[in-house]
Amino acid sequence: MSDGLAAIDFTSETLLEIVRQWVAIESPTQDAAAVNRMADFAEGLLRDAGAAIERIPGTDGYGDILIGRIAGEEPGPGVLVLGHIDTVHPVGTLAGPLPWRIEDGRAYGPGIYDMKGGNAMAVAALTHLHATGRRPRLPVSVMFIPDEEAGSPSSRARIEQEALAHAIVLVAEPSGEGGKLTVARHGIARYYLETTGKPAHAGAYHAKGRSAIREMARQVLAVEAMTDYERTITLNVGTISGGTHDNMVPISAKACVYVLVPNAEAEAEVRGRLFALKPHDPDVKLDVTLGLYRPSYARTPAIQRLYDHAASIIRDTPWPAAGERVAGGGSDGNFTGALGVPTLDGLGVIGDGPHTHFEHIEVSCLVPRTQMWIRLFETLSRGVIAA
């Protein structure tokens, strides 16, 4: 299915055509069959790049995890490339609000920026090496994730297992504004609050009831008051629900708190404070549970060396590294960085509008940033990250 792509000649047109083929297969996270069609396509490309394929059948209703392994000039442990092949856009987005189009040097399409463009470049770089009889210096494993946009619930354990077996992690998520590479990420977590009161008729027996909503209202104020902008700690009660009837003292209420923290200490502090919450009304029960989370990771000296190495490769290109970025959003790099495996993120395409109907990339970044991937594969050694 990927005939003709084996020898990448590095015009913008050929790379753009590969990106178009990635985007043409819509792959929303919740549609496992669609994500697996994307995995089929990616598997074909990885085979063309000389990779040995491992495909782990999907679990929990998600698509498959796809891994392609390529030998290096030197023995391992090598480089793990992480990308996700799911998007937030439902099937039909391409035929509807976000059709494929090129306009003013920008290419538009669902998932093109987050992050099919980056996936396409990383694999195209490996295909090019293979087609020209070269090998990466270290072994390379490319791992494509089916459920990142849902928090990677079915793939986190496998990502962590792979990360620990590699020396370096490169993440093909999009670059920051103008081409920034990501050297650290904040942690994010969802907590669920649930209050359980005592029901009563709101007219005749109001005094006998214990309101779950009233209790939740007080908890919401307490939780949001933990926000500390100076320390980049935010707690946002994003959704809330409760009660069953206008004239009934509500028996239950639920709220989801979305938490952003800059580092592991803040993460532990906020977690401790949330789990220590007590109901104001002793007759109301309060439960706090932790949902999906991505731990923060900080820039280490090894990450700085990875950044410096990548930045020097692209210094004299039309899209040099525009700086070091600490990203607020999460990626699968959170898991690997938090484990202490040197992780450089944001090596994908340059553009804007993730998760929107104006999602696009700058077409002119495709050639220089694919060449960056080639050079990274050819030059990265364990010495690059060593002190």
Ligand SMILES: [Zn+2]
């Ligand atoms: Zn992404």
